[in-house]
Amino acid sequence: MAERIKPAEKFKRERTPMKEQAPLERIKNFKEVPLGYTLEDAIAEAQRCLQCNPAACIAGCPADVRIPQFIDKVIDEDIEGAFLEIKKTNALPAVCGRVCPQEDQCEGACVMEKKGKPIAIGRLERFVADKARELNLKDAEPTRNANTANKKIAIVGAGPAGLACAADLVKLGYDVTIFEALHKAGGVLIYGIPEFRLPKSIVGYEVEKIREMGVKIYTDYVIGYVKKVDDLVEEYDAVFLANGAGAPSFFGIPGENLKGVYSASEYLTRSNLMRAFDFPKYDTPITKGKKVAVVGGGNVAMDAVRTAKRLGADDAIIVYRRSRTEMPARAEEIEHAEAEGIQFELLTNPVKVIGDENGNVKALECVKMELGEPDESGRRRPKEIPGSNFTLDVDVVIIAIGQNANPIVARSATGVETNKWGYFVADEETGKTTHPKVWAGGDIVTGAATVILAVGAGKKAAKSIHETLSS
Template sequence: FDTCFIGTGAGLPYFMNIPGENLNGIYSANEYLTRSNLMKAYLFPEADTPVTKGKHVAVVGGGNVAMDAARTALRMGAEKVYVVYRRSKKEMPARIEEIHHAEEEGIEFHLLTNPLRFLGNEEAWVTEAECQRMELGEPDASGRRRPVPIKGSEFRLSVDTVIMSIGNGANPLVPSTTPGLDTNKWGNILADQETGKTSKKGVFAGGDIVIGAATVILAMGAGRKAADAMHEYLKTGVW
């Protein structure tokens, strides 16, 4: 190829890297929602893809995807669904409507709460989430007040399914295997916002892999701009 466009997105889910996070029954929100909806796990065994239909489900995170995961778990038959979020309701990044609908459906919010570790049984299935109460301190770089642990406030939630919904990052596969392709400290490819040109000649990039997790509209716009720039590059050979 004379040129190419990288649009691999930012679909690599983040985890907290705390003890017990690799127990059975713990999913990323990406996997849980993909299995439940796109791969039709709600029809299992008629559909090929299974998913744990937990009775006591904890969703860690406070964004729109966390609300989606919590409400989906309820529709999959959960008796109790907890949203565990380390800041207060005011700081939740989810849309107000999403939070309101989740509350209407009976989802229980454990705000100012942060998981410390997950515990499991002898078969390595998650059974409890050990959490700690938090209080809000000074604002951090995001402008939201930083959660500060309250000493001695640890408690446990009985759960059989945990869904981690604390954000996504860039998949490192392409940048890590492509010499000369520069990235920032988060692993996003460095590219010109108007043309999509990267540090490697002939390689263009756009969308979430460049700007981080955002919207389809922004990704489509980046693709259109890059297409024009790629056409110009192929015509002139000028980089």
């Protein structure tokens, strides 16, 4: 058992680094880039935690993970205790430990952040979840409750919001069924985020654990076509809508319909869900460009450009209309992309995709931009520099400028109000919609956001559904 160290020593210690695959090696494969902590790394990092009470990090976690409590157990090498502590409130720890924007959540709130070295909470959460998987540790048994067991809940969508809601409700004893349009559960975790950031086997494992708790998951089941939300309202005691924001945005510029232009959603789905990355085992149709331009500056753009590099692009280029400072992608993703040789055409916007005589992409015409006054998002507004047009010779263009609500679910939901963008109108604290039997949460309420916010929304809805059904 490792010792507790004195506060003065905690302040002196640096954050424990995590080993990762070297850039030149990793661009040749789809294996995970960060390699995770060893037990020694995890203990050294856990020893730095100040064990604050009250803990600002918990307040910064939408899943309410009792962070100091699980970290303390790591020092004692009590992996099972740490795992059960996390699992009390978070059904997806291996996922969240990997892809949450911890810098804006728990780690952003950590007292050590003021010294520039917050506790690596995400890495520790990942360590505990991975070790628990290796050891095949069991979750706590769901409560058997005669008052809730006869109440049926329907959930639309098996992304993080739907899964988190299902896990909390099944723990309370409810009869929970998820309807998922795709052939696999996980939402963006399975079809959007690439293998080198979030291995599919890890998502699959955490989904399986939720299934083992008793949640029924029907895949290939499109609500809006196979059944309407109105039918679910008739058949179930409560309905939670968590269908995400999966419809891609385009610019509407000339040439966007040429062969070789993809939305990032389609490109990543072909690579992840249809396993184009797993070639030659899978023969998925995808244009493996030699010169690929990805337009956008968020996590989705970074995932698409790094995927293109691994699929064999010599030049994989980010085209972004603002500067590096305004890029919305996580800092770590940008740094990983830079280390992998991704090129950045900053302050640049596309105006036209140029095709050859066969209708294939051959270039992207762009214009240079400059930054003006801040806009409503607080970021400086980009303005075109007249006459600065130039072309990039590329054979694939991927558009990663955001996702929207798909109207299929909303069209089948009588009495559930949507806003002008097609997102459900739902109370931020409870997820209640304008229909008394329907709740909603995750990207389909907020627009494209983050995994942990979706998890948080699923949990809030579960709490509110329970309060309503048990009152």
